[in-house]
Amino acid sequence: MRTFLIAGNWKMHQNVAETKAYFNEFTKLVSKAPEGVSILLCPVYTSLHAAADAASSVDGLHIGAQNLHFEDKGAFTGEITAAMIKETGADHVIIGHSERRQYYNETDETVNKKTKKAIEAGLTPVVCVGELLEERKEDRHFDVVRSQVVKGLEGISKNDALKTVIAYEPVWAIGTGETASPEQAQEIHAFIRKELAGLYDEATAAEIRILYGGSMNAKNADELLSQEDVDGGLIGGASLKPDSFSEIVHFAGKIYSS
Ligand code: 13P
Numbered sequence: 456m457r458t459f460l461i462a463g464n465w466k467m468h469q470n471v472a473e474t475k476a477y478f479n480e481f482t483k484l485v486s487k488a489p490e491g492v493s494i495l496l497c498p499v500y501t502s503l504h505a506a507a508d509a510a511s512s513v514d515g516l517h518i519g520a521q522n523l524h525f526e527d528k529g530a531f532t533g534e535i536t537a538a539m540i541k542e543t544g545a546d547h548v549i550i551g552h553s554e555r556r557q558y559y560n561e562t563d564e565t566v567n568k569k570t571k572k573a574i575e576a577g578l579t580p581v582v583c584v585g586e587l588l589e590e591r592k593e594d595r596h597f598d599v600v601r602s603q604v605v606k607g608l609e610g611i612s613k614n615d616a617l618k619t620v621i622a623y624e625p626v627w628a629i630g631t632g633e634t635a636s637p638e639q640a641q642e643i644h645a646f647i648r649k650e651l652a653g654l655y656d657e658a659t660a661a662e663i664r665i666l667y668g669g670s671m672n673a674k675n676a677d678e679l680l681s682q683e684d685v686d687g688g689l690i691g692g693a694s695l696k697p698d699s700f701s702e703i704v705h706f707a708g709k710i711y712s713s
Pocket residue numbers: 464552624628629630631632668669670671689690691692693
């Protein structure tokens with residue numbers, strides 16, 4: 456049975472002092488991850504060390520970066536390697552977030568290279584896919600998401616695919632307050648799982664976690680996480696406050712044990 460992953464993407468928020476204060480508060484609200492739930496927080500690079508130190512006291516609490524470079528070293532000003540991320544104590548990395556695709560020229564090809572590099576370095580990649588508003592309006596969302604999944608995972612073995620997390624984030628729902636309905640989320644998550652079964656096999660597809668992201672918060676998380684193929688959330692705004700994020704973590708725990 457799949458377990459939940461409740462992940463927070465802090466984007467470009469929270470310096471080191473704020474990160475420490477956050478964990479101080481959060482670890483009071485969640486002293487260990489509920490059964491069947493893993494927790495992930497992804498701060499900015501400069502806060503990774505402090506976050507990993509603070510997270511080490513909580514069972515099931517993981518830290519991740521928001522990006523990496525696919526090369527091991529070199530003249531890539533401003534970039535960071537998988538090994539450097541690992542060194543901070545982080546064990547996950549977000550790859551191909553729509554903001555990186557939109558503003559930093561991230562493509563399915565770089566997503567694929569980065570995913571392979573993360574796995575090689577022992578980091579769990581959280582590979583983001585999701586359609587733009589006009590693509591949904593034109594009813595092209597299934598094709599867009601299929602292509603992102605297939606190209607993102609190209610050349611990745613079954614064993615390595617099992618180490619991967621997929622995050623479906625419809626771009627029109629990110630930071631807009633507009634969430635996919637639970638039915639819309641379930642429909643496309645089931646579609647992604649079917650694609651994974653085609654790429655690998657049913658058993659592998661059944662094990663890979665597929666997270667939903669896009670305006671998930673303490674009000675709508677319960678219904679979204681109750682969908683059969685929604686295995687967690689990749690949460691932006693609502694992960695910046697320990698109380699709303701911990702509420703979502705506890706919802707997942709309740710759903711798992713019910
Ligand atoms: P919001 O939860 O703020 O919509 O952000 C979602 C997201 O982009 C997480 O990666």
